[in-house]
Amino acid sequence: MIKGGNAFVPTVPLRIAVRNGVDVAALLLTETGRVRGDGDMVFHGAPVHPSGAVRLLGEENGTVWLETVLTAVEGEVARVLVVGSTESGAMRDVNGLSVEAFAPDGTSVARYDVTDAGGETAMVLAELYRRAGGWKFRAMGQGYLNGLDGLATDHGVDVAQNTPAPAAPAPVPFRPPAAAAAAPVPFRPPAAAAPAPVPFQVPAPAAPAPAPLPASVPFQVPAAAQAPVSEPLPPHPVPAPAGAEARAWTFGAVFEPYTQTGRDNDVITVEGLPPGPVVVDLAIRGDGYTGLWPLTRFNKEGDTLVNSTEENYRGRVLTQVPENGRLRLRLKAEGPPGSSRCCRWRRRRA
16 A cells, blocks of 8 residues: 555454554544544553553564554544654664554455655554544555654644753852851750651552453464564454444355456446445556546445555455445556456455
8 A cells, every 4th residue: 555545444353563663652533633632642651542442562573563443442533543653763764664454364454664754753654544434544654753742742632741850059158257257166066856757657548450351362463464473462352343333344244256357447347246345356467557446326436445556466455335236346457558457356254
């Protein structure tokens, strides 16, 4: 995915890998583009959002893992920003800076490789945002020269400023009065003062232990996504979907993959599909621009599914089959004459 590109992702718990060696934070924003309070910022000092929908899982071999349970994100939250920052140096000095989202079965559903970073010390790498009853992933690459503090302040976080303590006044040298100098008084050491009694303080009662986390299911990460580690990732909780929105984006029955091949630009039409989300595999042979959009019944293009100049493009996107079961996709493939493309539709259970 290139900068500015976006694609639907399944409304399921996602794990997001941020590479390589940067500090990671997440901001939960309302429609106004600002947080509701400082609790809407998840970072190393507050690794779990109060709702439990977003949490930092830790770092492994330079990769920081962030978990987002989309079905548990509060209704007031419209966007979840994935943020990276550096303690020293600039973002352009980070080798292999990227962000990638994985479904619970380990399938990569979105990836963005940052190739144009500059002197920024903090960057909004990607965002997850609500669209048409589901969630989309957008490649951002928006940098901030004033670091994580500037990025957080720009989105409404109250960043505490460290004010230096006032300097102690310089001591005044002792000068004896003139009369005393003529007749010095012999020095007498003062009697030792008795130490003041320390008042007894009753210790405060201990805070109750936090409630245990709910039972979880293991999360599988593909071998290609990270190097082998000595310890497994923490368990991956999957809360039950709630609300009409979650039900609308639950996968339905499995059907046999449908494959179509051809050349150049085309409008691909498939009849008789079950309504609901489907996975589309797209493979283009050759170089040039590749674009893919769903078409409405009025022949208007919907949100961009593919926007790439990659040679021999191969990708997987998620789109929605209308209630009438007729899926129409506009394909633009500006490769050399004779280039081919292949589309496969596949539905899986969540």
